Every structure is written in structure tokens, then in C-alpha cells.
Amino acid sequence: MTMKVADYILARLSEWGVENVFGYPGDGINGLLAAWGRADNEPRFVQARHEEMAAFQAVGYAKFSGRLGVCAATSGPGAIHLLNGLYDAKLDHVPVVALVGQTHRSAMGGSYQQEVDLHSLFKDVASDFLETVTVPEQLPNVLDRAIRTAYARRAPTAVIIPADVQDLDYSAPTHEFKMVPSSLDRSGWSAVPSNSAVERAAEVLNAGERVAILVGQGAAGAREEVQQAAETLGAGVAKALLGLDVLSDELPYVTGSTGLLGTRPSYEMMRDCDTLLTIGSSFPYSQFLPEFGKARGVQIDLDPHMIGMRYPYEVNLVGDARETLLRLLPLLERKEARDWQEEIVSGVRRWREVMSSRAEVSADPINPEYVAHCLDPLLPSDAIVTCDSGSVANWYARHLRMRGQMRGSLSGTLATMGCGVPYAIGAKFARPDRPAVALVGDGAMQMNGLAELITVAKYRHLWEDPRLVIGIWNNQDLNQVTWEMRAMGGAPQFLASQALPDVSYARFAESLGMTGIRVEKPEQVERAWREALSAEGPAVVEFLTDPDVPPIPPHATREQMEATAESIIKGDPDRAGMVRQGLKAKVQEFLPHRKKASDDA
Secondary structure, three states: OOOOOOHHHHHHHHHHHEEEEEOOOOHHHHHHHHHHHHOOOOOOEEOOOOHHHHHHHHHHHHHHHOOOEEEEOOHHHHHHHHHHHHHHHHHHOOOEEEEEEOOOOOHHHOOOOOOHHHHHHHHOOOOOEEEEEOOOOOOOOHHHHHHHHHHOOOOOOEEEEEEHHHHEEEOOOOOOOOOOOOOOOOOOOOOOOOOOHHHHHHHHHHOOOOOOEEEHHHHHHHHHHHHHHHHHHEEEEEHHHHHOOOOOOOOOEEEOOEEEEEEEEHHHHHHHHHHHEEOOOOOOOOOHHOOOOOOOOOOOOOOOOOOOOOOOOOEEEEEHHHHHHHHHHHHHOOOOOOOOHHHHHHHHHHHHHHHHHHHHHHOOEEEEEHHHHHHHHHHHOOOEEOOOOOHHHHHHHHHHOOOOOOOEEEEEOOOOOOOOOHHHHHHHHHHOOOOOEEEEEHHHHHHHHHHHHHHHHHHHOOOOOEEEEEEEOOOOHHHHHHHHHHHOOOOOOHHHHHHHHOOOOHHHHOOOOOEEEEEEOOOHHHHHHHHHHOOOEEEEEEEOOOOOOOOOOOOOOOOHHHHHHHHHEEEEEEEEEEHHHHHHHOHHHOHHHHHHHHHOO
């Protein structure tokens, strides 16, 4: 039987080691779908409920497997729907290839149904590599370059295949003029900085007395080396949100997350350090880094395009985190004085006590911090945790402690809603032998999570460990935006935009044959998590939480305090609850008269 272009594409993906393609069908990729049928569904076509979810699943798969994520969509609306997930890959530096259909070549330019200028559509999100296949001889080169570029640039790429081209007989490029052959191999490589640059970096770090380390996802392959650097330099280690699983929180000098969703110890360490070592992170919030000119700085990053940003570093080491640290560590001098690190350890200990106390504060009906606090000790040491955007990200960042082989991620730079559940689905295909837990707000769950429960039910039988637990914070409010309106603009809650209907997520899960649990009282929280984590398949557990519990940043500015107070004065619909819960969680510092009293004291 003659091999078609579509047959060749699937075969080439398999040769690259691709095992799953996340997508949604449409006539623009009918040729590919037919080829999947001929290939006995290899690589496996994973059917999402929506193309955006397919892209998110590819991102989740890539994040938790360390391999290429692949998604597929039809022309027109299907291609458009991919964009948000692909931008998530672009901004978080994740290798993803999108296979996109297009109308027949004969109809292009004729305002045909579902004809969209796909090059214009994808030229930004897939700027590292975007190409249309118009003749079979362009393959395998175009597909190979898309895959190799996605890996090398840690970015999304896109290959557009018109519908009629998919059905053409495949013919390989020949040995003649204007033919471009290709090859499969992608041997490993590591970039390293020059010896002189490493020596200059060591001089800066050795001169410091109060060294702080900030790690991001780029340090993920250098866990032992980061730990050794911290212990040699007597440093503390803060983590960007995408780097939460880089280092175990059981290490006493690890201060946890930093930034708006960060911890007090991370904020204080950055405020008081005299030297900063940043590894594999382009953390954007410079106000949470040391004051400019107060600390000397060294950065390590694989991407020369991203290095040297955010802070006036003295030395920028372009290279792989592990390979660079292996060259740097022998040049570092062990700091005998441990006062600085002991101060950090003491601060971490106090912070954990504060967070435990805050979680125990009563609320109506359940304190959202308590939900995350109860989950923390119950998480298996090999769990994969995904988190959606919204106020739930505060509780994920501050209450969950990474340990063992735990992995965790969220939409770090795009901060898009709706990624938590599809990320977890992608994680289950990446590591079907490990439990996955998705932490999601009710806004994100209503946006697309409910539909993706159908995808979970459809594929649960493929996973060696069938546990996929979805925890939902149900506060009937788009809570993060509500608090941002109060703290950033002094505006009261606008109910027409913020209020959400109460939905029985647990019942919907039960209708799909999954475990569904609804929790309405604090005393039920721990038991519910235990039941969900011990279920014999996917489980949805929803917690009715209090929207008035504030996600207080580690250091609230005077402007934020006054703006929040102003929203109360203007008549916020929830002002009684805000004041009640704020007093319990020390949010009374937001009020100007309280702030002045403390200043006078």
C-alpha cells in the first residue's frame, strides 16, 4: 500500500519517540485521522474536549516528562483555539510542536470556509519555527526541524499541512538541486561558560557574607549541585514558582516561593542579603529582589537571550545549570560563619508556625488555607501536583512543601486560567505510574475543568496508577481578581463580574463514574483528602471556602494597604467579612489608622 504524507508524519513522530498527540478532530486533519486509523493509533491520539485543552495537555506532558509535547488541530477555529496553550508553552519555555490542518491548496486565497491566514496567526507564538508543507518532498526536513527547534529553543513550533497534501503519496527528497534531506539524531549537548567568567563569578560569591540563592525551573537538573552551593556558601535558597520542585522543602534553609505569592522568609532574605546567585530563573518581579546596588549578583542561565535581565548582575554565566555549577563549585570557599544561614533557618521555622496558625483560623464555612494545609502532609512523595491560576496559587505556593520525588507546576509566566486539569491529564500520560493532584479554583473549573473531567473518565483505564485527584476551592467568587481590585485599585468588589454560581462539581464527577466528595465543614477536610487520595480511580473533592480570607503578600506596601482600606470605605459588598477575616489573619494592618498606630509605637 502506498504511504501517504499523513502516514509518513505519524511514522516520523514515532521515530522521534513521540507516544502521545493531544488533539481534537476536524476535517482539516481528516487525512491525519485516517492515517491514525491505519497505524492502529500509534502514536496515541488523545482526544481533549477542546483544542486549547489539547495544547495545555501537551504542555503538561512536556513539563512532567522532559520530552516533546505534541498537539494537533484542524484549520480555522481549531487552529485559533490552540493559541492560548501554545503561548503558555512559549512563555514558560516548554518544547511543543503543533500540527495544524489547512484548507486545500486549490481553495487558498478564495475566502473559503475555515480559511485563516495561519502564518499570520502563528507567526508570534511559533516564531522559532513555522512552516507550511506544500509538497511531500519538504518532509522529513520540516517536521524534523520543528521537533529539533522545539527542543533546542525550549519553545512551541508549528507545522501546517493543507488537507489535500495529507492525502498525497509520500515521496522522499532526492539527491538533487533544491532538495533538503534530513536526519533524526539529536545528541545531547551542554553549554558552559568560559573559565574566566566562572572565576569572576566565584570571586563575587566568595566575597559575600550574606548570600541568597534564587532557583527557577532551569535549575531542575542540578538539585545536588544547588544544595552543595548553598551549604558551601552558607546561603538560603528561595524558589520561583516554576522552580518549586527544584529543591526539597525539607532542607531547613529553603525559604520557599518568592514574589507576590511568596513567603516572608524569602522576602526578608532578598531584602537583607549582600550577594545574589540566580540559577535558571528569569523571575520578573524586581521589587522582590535585593535593592539595586545593595547586593552583588551572579546569574546562571542556559539562554543568552534571557540572561542579565531583572537585576544588575556583575557576572552572567551562559550555560547549563548543572554543568556550570560543576565548574563553579571547586572555586567556592566554604564560609565558616553560619550566622546568616541560621537566621534564615530560624525565619523559615517561624514562618511555618505562622502559616499553621493562619490555616487554623476559623472561617465561614472553611478557611481556604486550611484546605491546602491539610493536604500537605498527605501528599505521596512521588505525587505530581498541578495548580491553576487564581487565589488557589497562593495556597499552593505557601502551604505545600515539595519533598522526595514530588513534581509541581503551574502557568508561571502567562498565568492563564484553566490549565490545572489539562496539565494533570498531560502529567498522567507522561507518568502513568504516579498519582497526580490538580488544585483548581471554581472559576477555572467552570471555565473548562468540568468538560475535561470527561477526558479523565475516557482515559483513566490507561494509567497504571489511576489516581488523579482534583481539589476545587469553591468560594463562588473570582477571588484573585476581587482582591487585586481591592489592593491595587482601591475598588470594591464588582459582583456582576466576580460572583460565580454554585455548581455541584462532586455530583458531576459521580455522573462520570468517579469519586465525588463535597466538603462543607472544616472537620471534614482532612478525611476528604484521605478518601480522595486512596480512591481506586479519579476523584473530585470540592471544598466550600470563605472568599473573605485575604491572600496577603509577604510584604504589603503602604499603597496596597490604603487601597484595600479605600475599597472598604467605598462600600465593598463583603466588607463585614473582609474585616472579620482580616482581623483574624492580621489584615488589620491594611487599615490606615492601624498602620499609623504601629508607626507611632
